[in-house]
Amino acid sequence: MKYDVVVVGGGPAGASTARYLSQKGAKVLLIERRKLPRFKLCAGCLSARITPLLPKGWESEVLNKVRGGLLGFRGEVFHEKLEPESVAYIVDRSSFDRFLVNSAVEEGTVLWEETEFLSFEPGGTLRVKTDKGTVEANFLVGADGFYTRVGRQLGYRKEKYFRSVEFWTEGDLRDRVVIDIGVVKRGYAWIFPKGDMVSVGLATTGKENTLSVLKDYTAKHKLIKFGEVKKAKGWMIPFITSEGELQLGKENVLLVGDAANLVDPLLGEGIYYGVLGGRLLAEAITEDPSNALTLYGEKLRKEILPDLIYAGKIAQLAYSFQWAAFRMAGGFTMDRFLKLLRGEESYIRLYREGLYDFVKSLLSFENFSHIIIDKILRRR
Ligand SMILES: Cc1cc2nc3c(=O)[nH]c(=O)nc-3n(C[C@H](O)[C@H](O)[C@H](O)COP(=O)(O)OP(=O)(O)OC[C@H]3O[C@@H](n4cnc5c(N)ncnc54)[C@H](O)[C@@H]3O)c2cc1C
Structure with a gap:
């Protein structure tokens, strides 16, 4: 045939x-x-910009509509932003x-x-x-x-990939997601709604023991009390x-x-x-x-390529200086990020227009030497 x-x-x-x-x-x-x-x-988690690409009837696959969420640092401090409309959808x-x-x-x-x-x-x-x-x-x-x-x-x-682990447990996040930086060396931990449950996981390009970091994260999280980390599974995400x-x-x-x-x-x-x-x-x-x-x-x-390249430049800075990234990410930056999920903003603009604020945040909140700042500016 x-x-x-x-x-x-x-x-x-x-x-x-x-x-x-x-x-x-x-x-x-x-x-x-x-x-x-x-x-x-x-x-x-599907960013809302995907919907014009989906076949008719996709709405019936949606378990949760996400209107925004919390960006946290190590599950201890948080910025929160919620939009009136959905910015993402959770599917099984x-x-x-x-x-x-x-x-x-x-x-x-x-x-x-x-x-x-x-x-x-x-x-x-x-x-x-x-x-x-x-x-x-x-x-x-x-x-x-x-x-x-x-x-x-x-x-x-x-050659390049995140190592990732995830498990599902009881929990109720309704219309928001939680993303925590500062948990792994390069990457983030998440808590996403999953119907009546929550998905808890992390992705990192570092060499840490992902399962033990996940256990520690769930044990200490301020917002959510989890049961035991049972049946966590791992897989790779290339980029x-x-x-x-x-x-x-x-x-x-x-x-x-x-x-x-x-x-x-x-x-x-x-x-x-x-x-x-x-x-x-x-x-x-x-x-x-x-x-x-x-x-x-x-x-x-x-x-596609410009998105991936500039998301990579943001990742390079944000995951190298996670506290500075967290400090600058409140309000305006989160706003723009949610717009990006709806397809109304691009990684290129986020990077170019956010770089100045990022460096300011680094200078104000991190006691790094000018040599390091110079290095970052030269990567532009
Ligand atoms: C823990 C974790 C969480 C993630 N969360 C998100 C998220 O929230 N949002 C998001 O956008 N992305 C997320 N991702 C990434 C996302 O899952 C992948 O990018 C996506 O599945 C890629 O789709 P794909 O069709 O390329 O490959 P896959 O979904 O992996 O599909 C490949 C298919 O090929 C089949 N196959 C493989 N080999 C053969 C063979 N030899 N013969 C026949 N069939 C074969 C497999 O059975 C499989 O069905 C996550 C990944 C992980 C690991």
Whole structure:
């Protein structure tokens, strides 16, 4: 059997790529190794800017509408900001991902669940091997997550990533999220609503023992009393801070989502960029099949890369000087951050216009020498 495109991975990136391709009339096979719905470790927070990219009916997947929240320092002191309208939505990933895959199937995508992608033989017509047999395709899309088998066959390895742990417990946050900095060396801890429960976790690029930091964090938190940290699970979140770290694929084998490192290095937000990346990839394949990789790269450089690069610059400063970042983040900065989640602000503007306030905060509240300040200004 021959397809226009075989997509590996039924997460947000793969399901969206398949849906957009099918909408444009391509013959698409979507391969997912697990039976759906499948578990995916994730806090499930969608920034509101994703909603125009979602299929009709997405509202029924929403467990909690988030209007803002608290930015804390080590769970001890907090800034709070709430908007009248939602800035983010919480979903359950197993149900949300199945919804996205079903939407692709409704548009004409053929789905093979419980099917493992094994390898491909390159060529104008690719031979894609799975544990259920071999199919042919003009394009192969690797949307197979952090450990991407498609990407590894192309020779890619992951270099930058957060190590993350998460568990769910009783709790009631209603319409707000809690993000705490100062807890890990480079990254943050979170408490997000999850229906009637809460998701508690942390993500760090440091080398600390994530589980013991999580236990300590939950034991000492001022706002919320947790039960025991039971059944915490860990997973990796890749990210990039420069254009050269994008892993987009080669010739007619293309990557998207975590497989391509399309995740922001400040928050580890990957669902929005995976879904948007899927749309851009589908457009590139259908608009100019003979030049799809180049076109995909151009679209990503325009619509996604600036966000990721400038989120990385903010992360570099904020996670190096966490107390100064916390001190400056009240009021105006939080306001703008919530706007960013709604798609009304950009990381570039946040960085450029926030840098002066950040340095002021560093000078006022941290007793660092002028040499360090000079260093930061030179990174601009
Ligand atoms: C603890 C934690 C919390 C997070 N919280 C958030 C959050 O709140 N908001 C946010 O935006 N992002 C969050 N992220 C990041 C987010 O989960 C990922 O960026 C997102 O899932 C990427 O989507 P994807 O489709 O690229 O990959 P995935 O969702 O990982 O999907 C990949 C799919 O490919 C399948 N697959 C893999 N290999 C094969 C194979 N060989 N054959 C067939 N199928 C295969 C897998 O079974 C899987 O279904 C979090 C991550 C973690 C670890």
